[in-house]
Amino acid sequence: MTTSLADRIDAANAEALRRIESADPVLVGLRAARDVIPPLHDRALLHAGPPAAPEDFCGPMRGAALGAMVYEGWAATQEAAGDLLARGAVTLHCTHDWGVVGPMAGIVSPSMPLLEIADRAHGLTAYAPINEGIGPVLRFGAYNAAVLARLRWLQDVLAPALDGALRRMGGLPLVPVMARALTMGDEMHQRNVAASSLFYRAVAPALAEGDLAGETLASVLRFLADNDQFFLNLAMAAAKAVMTSVREIPYCTVVSVMSRNGVEFGIRVSGLGDRWFTAPAPTPSGLYFPGFTGDDANPDMGDSAIIEALGLGGFAMAAAPAVVGFVGLPAVGEALTITRTMGEITVGRSTRFKIPALEFEGAPTGIDARRVVRLEVTPVINTGIAHRQPGVGQIGAGVVRAPLAVFQEALAAFATQYAEGAADAESA
Template sequence: MSTPTQAPASVVSVGASMFADAVAAQAVPVSSVDWRPPMPGTEDHLATVLADPRRRDANARALSAVLDVQATLVDVAPASELLGLEKGQFLHAGPPIAWERASGPLRGALMGGAALEGLVDDPEDAVALFEAGSSVSLDPCHHHASVGPMAGVVTPSMWMFVLEDPATGRRTHCTLNEGLGKVLRYGAYSPEVLTRLRWMGDVLGPLLQGAVRAVRDSDTGPVDVTGILTQTLQMGDEAHNRNRAGTLMLLRDLAPAMVSSGADAAHVAEALRFVGSNDHFFLNLAMPACKLALDSARDIPGSTMVVAMARNGTDFGIQVSGTGDAWFTGPAQLADGLFLGDFGPDDANPDIGDSAITETAGIGGFAMATAPAIVRFVGGSVPDALATTRRMHEITLGENPRWSVPVLEFQGTPTGIDVTRVCRTGILPQINTGMAGRVAGVGQVGAGLVTPPAEIFPAALAALAQEAAAATAG
């Protein structure tokens, strides 16, 4: 006599969703586990790194250091004063690169920068200057405690924000934001681009310097950029491609000091109008705030946490806490997104800029759930934005309680990209980004979503394994 088969109370499904969907269709509760095989060829290195007795404590220290940093705005001044840049020295976004391999937008920004500094009269004449290379030098922003959006070019006369962690005195820097469209950071160098940059150096920079210093030295103390980020994430920004709330809150803090500075009223009005109409102005504070936090986690032996993701338009590179200043690079990818006007995929350059430091710190693409309106700028859908933030929790060491996502019950943003988790799951960090035209001088052509080249994470894992083996042998 046969016994009737009893339906299970619940089922756990691992991997492919087909089985889970079939069971759910029969009204049986299913718990799905999104298991994936590790990236090919990483098994041995994963075993070595995961067995490293230093790893757990090192990663806990790295994450704690990041979460403890407070970024405050303490000054605005020219790069020549802050970084010691001299005529002919240029900084750029991403890992190191020479002119010969530079992308169109990076070349365009360097050409415009050369004209801005008076090295050439016509930006087109700068090509020969950089080809010769004897009187100019290129170096990554990251090597100078700085970050630069898109091409990221910094020249000696450009004014920069200075952010400081009051507990440690550590500082980071970033140039002032030019706005969108035909701007230097997207590789444009037309006369109006250079005119705007000269105005920023002659008028905007000094006005901001006076206001920032006045607020810094007041009873209220310096502008708390970390605190503004906390509030903007509650107001619909994700602080990479949407900075509307952050820009307006910065204006709230600085405008009274600008108005009462005694500066020419027309200049003050022009500066306020420029910042207020540039929704991306706060990005250039969010980026160094994120770098300030992540730099605190550098050089912790055994830590597998990513401390920088950056692109120069040719290469995409990452740096990891436990491997020092080494860059692990692969080819920059084309973003998938929305285009301006008649531009299309053939017009776009591969991904470029230091702004992925926001995702590295847990905002930007990692916080898309807090800014569903961002999908109208970079593509995708609102459910995609929610799913992205949830998915990024699978490759991070923890979450940031300061930066929470209201729609996800105020869960903290996923923070601390872990090389081992990326290699174990195959899930790549999600970045939302602007797109520059591939031809020098074009400017912005769109915005979209992109991920790093997969191979850079196994490369970093191999270096971590080698370091772990050496530490054990020693």
């Protein structure tokens, strides 16, 4: 009597769901990137998405890389930084290879402070940089003096203050914050106003208990208060910590990573470990801010689709009627349809992330690459739209569908790797 491949896959996927459901991501503090990411001991940068060579960087990613190099003092000007980058004097690594997630360009340099999330259930760690707010920001490829000054302020003032507050608090468990925010209209990708507010209420008293006072304390509180999307990076790092628990489960067809570098869209599938499956990054459809059109849009970018891999963002659209118009959908009812449809391609429903408008049904969780291919229903990702030129910034928001090809390629590779039951996998 043998166990069929389909049974093994089902068991592996059930194990993946158990791990996702039992994860306990806690924001413990902030660390300098160089202290926790080994390759950043040297002159190196991380970037979002699947691997990309500097000559292939899209505009915003190139802008962000040059800005980070000036911020680090490796070059005095953007031109000098460009020369260094072209000469290969800076090593590049993928964020996801080091448990890091960054929105948009996702550029991380050694001096940047990273939010540290520990999954206390599985002993895993993940990181994200601090959200810079809106307007000209590095993640969209802006690198003017104000952008770099803000990065230094984040490093010198905000990060130590927030780290101190979090350590006094003994860390902040993120699942309760996220679960509550879902009942307050966030889907945790394009809308984090509730989570950011709840986070703020949690840390502000502890910030006041620290060494800061007067204007400096007020500036920290104001920076956090003024950013409705501050929590996005926390949600991303929490999702990365959770999804790292399913990074490599034999026979598992659950998608552990979805990400984009502005040129390619890539996924990883648990049973295939850290291998990337990529296709050209699609351009989101959505609404553009006044003065911009689809011609200005960069193809989709950033690690933020880890939110959807966990079952939030587009998957939890029904929780966030207010995001519907923002991403260009015609009616709130559409959000319910999207969440229900995403339920067709996932291995289960969250017992922790509940959606009020669906009578508190759980968010669809754990994308099953098999179902995506079989049903030809691809994951819906809520996303910001970047201008294709570095430095312009966000020009809209919309919805993008993950390209079917990456799931097909992954499933083909899966069939090869687990060859003895390839036929079963196809028909499972």
